Amino acid sequence: MITTITLNPAVDVRYNLDYFALDQSHRCADYQKTAGGKGLNVSRVLKILGHEIQATGFLGGGSGEFIAGELKKLDIDNRFVQIDQETRTCIAILSEGPVQTEILEAGPEIGQKYAAEFMERYVHLLKDATVICASGSLPRGLPEDYYCLLIRKAHEKKIKFILDTSGAALKKAIAHRPFLIKPNRAELEDLCGKACAGEKELVEQALALHQAGAENVVVSLGAEGAxxxxxxxxxxxxVPEISCRNPVGSGDAMIAGFAHAVTNKMSLEDSLRFACACGIANAMEAETGKINCAVMDELRRQIRVVAIY
Structure with a gap:
């Protein structure tokens, strides 16, 4: 059983427009509303890959009810803690280019009562977990070291903990030895406090994160691979050049790919190839957190992995 953690989920609303400009009214006939948050995107892809999932985090209000309904449709075990505030909404506007504009609500503030309830539930879920995938930002109210606490609990049970977050939460968590982290170039530069001009600098900074505690460091580079x-x-x-329909959730699909690879004991090279193929396959779909397995398998054969250090 793979456990996914989405502490700050959202209802994701995506508008697809031919043209978008500020200070204008836009009518949109092509739009989608999905259960969002990085961990839920991971959950959907893992479900497509054939895994049993238990998903947890915080849900509240009408938006939380919508997400709970979507989880039921997908046959994903809903183990979220119910809170007395509204789950956030996040808006993505895709227009020609393609250009993507996002509006992300901060979301609810989690008090000590709900934080303690979540921790109790998390410890219970560890009994059935083989891999933990924790993704996304921390909601307001939780301390910056909250992921550190979750990692320590997973280590006590010898469960691999994959973490996909950024900023101070990631910086603090690295010393607690997560199994895998996946910063993109901008997040890596933010962590290390310096720009990475080329491949050599990227490897040097990834090595620094590994030496600081992260067992595996993946730097996602979009169309340039990883x-x-x-x-x-x-x-x-x-990675091969593709026609990108929707880049949202591609990093989450990569995380799902790595969790699948860990579960199936793939080699390092095959793990990277599989995860990249999942990310690209997601970008080729209109829907976030969705891959076509046949397309993904074909992409795997086109991805070249070479040792560089």
Missing amino acids: IYLNAQGAYKAS
Whole structure:
């Protein structure tokens, strides 16, 4: 059983427009509303890959009810803590280019009562978990070291903890030895406090994060592929050019790919190839957190992985 954690979920609303400009009214006939938040995107892809999922975090209000309904449709075990505030809404506007504009609500503030209730539930869920995937920002009210607490609990049960977050929450968590982290270039530069001009600098900074505690460091580079570094060395994945329909959730699909790879004991090279194929397959779909497995398998054959360090 894979456990996904989405502490700050959202109802994601996406508007697809041919043209978008500020200070104008736009009528949109092409739009989608989905259960969002990075961990829920991970959950959907893992379900497509055939895994049993237990999903947890915080849900509240009408938006929370919508997400709970979507989880039921997908046959994902809903283990969220119910709170007395409204789950946030996040809006993405896709227009020609493609250009993507996002409006992200901050979301509810989690008090000590709900934080304690979540921790109790999390410890219970660890009994059935083989891999933990924790994704996204921390909601207001939780301390910056909250992921550190979750990692420690997972270590006590010898469960691998995959973490996809950013900023102070990620910086604090690295020393607690997460199994895998996946910063993109901008997040890596923010963590290290310096720009990475080329591949050499990217590898150096990924190595610094590995030495600081992260067992596996994946740097996602979008159309340029990804770099994967651990104690065995560093590898670069080069990916095929595609027609991108919707990039939202591609990093989450990569996380799902890595969780699948861990569960199936894939080699480092095959893990990177599989995860990148999941990310690209997501970008080829209109719906967030969705992949076509046949397309993904074909992409795997086109992805080149080479040792670079």
